[in-house]
Every structure is written in structure tokens, then in C-alpha cells.
Amino acid sequence: MRPKNLRTKIFLDSFNPEETKEIISLLGFLDGQTTNPNQVPEYPYVRERFLKGDKFTKEEIYDFYKKVIIEISKLIPDGSVSAEVYADENTTSEQIYSQAKEMFQWIPNAHIKYPIIPAGLEAAERGLKEGIRANLTLCFNQEQAAAVYSATKGAKKGDVFLSPFFGRLEDIGVNGITLIKNIIEMYKKGDGHVEMLSASIRNVNQLMAAIALGSDNITAKFSVLKEWGEMGMPIPDEKFVYDSGSLRDIIFKEIDLEKSWDEYDISDDMTNKGLKQFVTNWNSLIK
Numbered sequence: 001m002r003p004k005n006l007r008t009k010i011f012l013d014s015f016n017p018e019e020t021k022e023i024i025s026l027l028g029f030l031d032g033q034t035t036n037p038n039q040v041p042e043y044p045y046v047r048e049r050f051l052k053g054d055k056f057t058k059e060e061i062y063d064f065y066k067k068v069i070i071e072i073s074k075l076i077p078d079g080s081v082s083a084e085v086y087a088d089e090n091t092t093s094e095q096i097y098s099q100a101k102e103m104f105q106w107i108p109n110a111h112i113k114y115p116i117i118p119a120g121l122e123a124a125e126r127g128l129k130e131g132i133r134a135n136l137t138l139c140f141n142q143e144q145a146a147a148v149y150s151a152t153k154g155a156k157k158g159d160v161f162l163s164p165f166f167g168r169l170e171d172i173g174v175n176g177i178t179l180i181k182n183i184i185e186m187y188k189k190g191d192g193h194v195e196m197l198s199a200s201i202r203n204v205n206q207l208m209a210a211i212a213l214g215s216d217n218i219t220a221k222f223s224v225l226k227e228w229g230e231m232g233m234p235i236p237d238e239k240f241v242y243d244s245g246s247l248r249d250i251i252f253k254e255i256d257l258e259k260s261w262d263e264y265d266i267s268d269d270m271t272n273k274g275l276k277q278f279v280t281n282w283n284s285l286i287k
Contacts, residue, residue, distance in 0.1 A: 086282060143264045201224055
């Protein structure tokens with residue numbers, strides 16, 4: 001069962017309902033689940049069919065994505081399930097909004113994942129005014145986090161997640177925990193409507209660091225949550241220190257949260273790279 005001193009909500013980052021069941025059985029709880037296009041090719045049925053050279057039509061893969069999202073939702077009815085829109089550099093905000101509106105109707109506990117690009121923020125802003133909960137993803141810098149805060153003003157707490165990618169930053173030699181720390185510090189000046197959803201957690205040490213820092217939510221892959229559960233779900237105390245080794249810290253920037261979202265510089269090579277990776281993986285499945 002949930003440790004009494006655990007305030008952070010724990011999400012599984014997976015597209016496999018069998019992993020959902022196993023983590024719930026192991027931990028005794030699960031607060032939510034995040035999915036993304038990178039995970040669809042890993043699903044056993046999809047991988048088996050793909051290896052046979054039998055690709056999907058756009059309608060087939062979209063319907064399959066919907067089917068699995070519904071299955072996951074039923075396993076954690078009181079939690080959040082994130083479904084991601086398809087977007088590349090040419091996708092318009094209208095096209096993203098149209099996807100989001102449909103996906104949000106799939107399940108009662110959805111958050112729609114939008115990339116932090118101009119079209120994504122515009123669609124998220126519009127959707128939230130209609131009650132479509134949002135998860136702004138592929139966050140790699142403070143300016144992006146400030147833009148998300150601005151674009152989602154007026155939303156209720158719990159309706160907006162921000163997903164900074166901890167592990168991907170560390171893959172390139174940057175201390176991911178400093179980004180999360182800086183965003184939390186910056187958001188202290190705001191109204192608290194955006195919740196942190198620390199993402200791309202690669203190991204238990206990163207998981208513990210995000211908990212220690214006070215991240216509202218954390219999403220981690222199956223192997224990480226399984227290892228943490230088998231360790232007895234340890235919770236870091238005040239003595240916990242995250243050993244970042246030789247990783248480069250990100251310096252905190254003083255940023256005004258009161259500007260319009262389109263006044264912030266949200267460009268980032270890592271966001272662009274992540275977006276292209278999602279699109280490539282999704283399109284690889286289509287005939």
C-alpha cells in the first residue's frame with residue numbers, strides 16, 4: 001500500500017495494460033499512467049505484427065491506441081491516463097485541438113498530452129477553456145515552463161500537468177533535477193494551477209530525487225517502479241542527497257510569469273528531436 005509519508009503521486013509510463021496490473025499488484029496502488037507514441041511499437045501484438053512486415057492503416061493504429069487507452073483507464077479509474085496527440089512541425093493548432101477533443105471523450109480520466117510548441121500551446125489553451133485536461137510534454141527549459149503556466153491560466157489545479165524530461169537531459173550530460181528544482185522555484189510565485197509531472201525517470205535514484213524535491217507527480221517506466229517496489233518503496237528523508245556526479249547544473253533564471261505565452265522563447269533542440277522521434281515511431285507502423 002501507499003507509504004504514509006509519500007505525498008508525490010506515482011504514475012507508470014507504459015502502453016502495456018499487463019504492466020499496469022503488475023505494478024498495481026506490487027505497489028498496492030497506482031495514481032496514473034502516461035503513454036506516448038514511442039511505446040506503441042513495443043506492445044507485444046504490434047511488435048509481432050510489425051516484425052512480420054504487416055503494417056497498419058492510420059485508422060487501424062488509431063483505433064488500437066484508443067482500445068488500449070480505454071483498457072488502461074478501467075484499471076485505474078480514479079487516476080489519470082495521458083493520451084498523446086499526433087503532431088509534427090506542420091500540424092496546425094486546429095488539427096491538434098480536433099484530436100484532443102476526440103481523445104478526451106475516450107475515457108473519463110484523460111489528460112491530453114500536447115508538445116510544447118506554439119500549435120500545442122494554442123490548442124491546449126483552447127481545450128482547457130472547454131474542460132479538456134492537459135499534460136504539456138517535452139519540457140527542457142524554464143522558458144517553456146513559464147509559457148505553459150501563462151497559456152493555462154484559469155485552469156483548476158489538477159487539470160494541467162507539466163512534464164519536464166529528467167532522464168533525457170542526463171543523457172546529454174545535464175543535471176535534470178536542477179531543471180525540476182528551478183521550475184518548482186519559479187512556480188512558487190504563481191497560483192499553483194500547474195502540477196509538476198517529472199518524466200523520463202530512468203532509475204530509482206532519479207525517482208528518489210524527484211520525490212525528495214517535492215514533485216507533485218512522477219512517471220517512471222515499469223522496470224523502475226518494479227525495482228522501487230521490490231526495495232520496499234523507500235522514501236527519501238531530509239538527509240537524501242542526489243549524486244549528480246559530473247553532470248552540468250542548469251542555472252536558475254528569474255522569469256516573469258505574467259507575460260503572454262507567445263512572448264516566451266520556447267524553442268529547444270531537445271523538444272524538436274523528441275517530437276521527430278515520436279512522429280517517426282508512429283509513422284513506422286503505418287502502411
